[in-house]
Amino acid sequence: MTAYIGLLAIVHVVWSAMPPDLEYWILEAFGFIPKRYDPSLLATAFPGGSGAKVWTFVTYSLLHANLSHIGFNVLWLLPFGSAVARRFGAVRFFLFMAVAAIAGAIAHLVTHEHNIAPMIGASASVSGAMAAAIRFAFQQGSFLSFGRGDADAAAQVPALSLTRALQNPRVLAFLAIWFGINIIFGMGSVAIGAEPGSVAWQAHMGGFMAGLLLFSLFDPVPRAPRDAENASSDADHL
Numbered sequence: 001m002t003a004y005i006g007l008l009a010i011v012h013v014v015w016s017a018m019p020p021d022l023e024y025w026i027l028e029a030f031g032f033i034p035k036r037y038d039p040s041l042l043a044t045a046f047p048g049g050s051g052a053k054v055w056t057f058v059t060y061s062l063l064h065a066n067l068s069h070i071g072f073n074v075l076w077l078l079p080f081g082s083a084v085a086r087r088f089g090a091v092r093f094f095l096f097m098a099v100a101a102i103a104g105a106i107a108h109l110v111t112h113e114h115n116i117a118p119m120i121g122a123s124a125s126v127s128g129a130m131a132a133a134i135r136f137a138f139q140q141g142s143f144l145s146f147g148r149g150d151a152d153a154a155a156q157v158p159a160l161s162l163t164r165a166l167q168n169p170r171v172l173a174f175l176a177i178w179f180g181i182n183i184i185f186g187m188g189s190v191a192i193g194a195e196p197g198s199v200a201w202q203a204h205m206g207g208f209m210a211g212l213l214l215f216s217l218f219d220p221v222p223r224a225p226r227d228a229e230n231a232s233s234d235a236d237h238l
Contacts, residue, residue: 001085004097005074008122011062012070031118032060032105038114061101063120070122077126080133083143086155087136088218096218100128100207107206119200124207130178131211132218135159138170156221162213178208 015026029048036046036053046052064070085093104124112119136142136159143154165171182201216223 001077001081001093003090004081004085004094005077008062008064008070008074012064012067015063027063027118027120030056030059031063031120032056032108033116033118034109034112035114035116037109057102057105058098060105060118060120061097061122061125064122065120073122073126076123077129079143080137081126081129082151083137083155084129084132086152087221089220092218092220096128096132096211096214097122097125099214100125100210103128103210104200104203104207107209108200108203111202112200119203121200123200124203127182127204127207128211131208132215134171134174135162135165135212135215135219136221138168158221158223159215159219161223162216165212179205 015023018026025047028046029052033046033056035041036056048056064073081093084096088096101122101124104127105119107124108119133143136155136157139157139160141154142157143151159165160168160171182204
């Protein structure tokens with residue numbers, strides 16, 4: 001995960017050091033703009049042309065408006081993303097974060113079809129990492145359990161199936177709190193040029209749902225037998 005945070009930091013430092021005109025060009029060429037996909041517009045209506053219709057589904061997640069924006073996302077990522085990165089390994093982790101970013105962009109596109117304001121920020125990916133983490137975080141020995149082991153061991157405990165996760169009281173409580181916070185306040189993706197205080201919370205939802213539902217496609221740790229899964233879940237409730 002250090003490499004991922006380092007990438008965000010390098011992109012932000014380089015982008016911030018650019019002249020204003022080039023800085024704004026990069027915002028429009030690599031930020032996610034729903035209006036870009038309007039079939040009535042020419043491909044040259046926005047910087048980046050046709051290629052930007054593809055790469056901005058991911059590249060928007062590498063751009064941040066300011067230090068507080070990137071810092072806020074990193075703070076949310078640290079406790080959850082570190083466990084997911086240890087579990088997945090570097091390649092799977094980067095691919096997973098990209099998929100969560102894509103899901104966030106799709107959710108934003110569906111809900112802001114004609115919006116011209118570029119969306120930037122890693123919060124859809126961060127949300128995906130948080131969702132992935134809760135598939136194993138409350139298991140006995142994991143990092144949010146009462147009897148956690150060391151960091152590496154805590155990241156390798158067998159995960160709950162999606163069905164079992166959605167029956168776990170602590171997972172359900174986490175989901176309720178997370179969705180409530182996002183609906184009321186939002187967490188970290190912003191639409192530059194939109195109305196003041198605008199937060200792209202639908203992108204967070206898209207990234208989170210991708211992380212929750214697609215976790216098993218990336219998880220290299222074998223799933224525990226159902227009896228062992230039940231025993232681990234029950235032990236944590238004592």
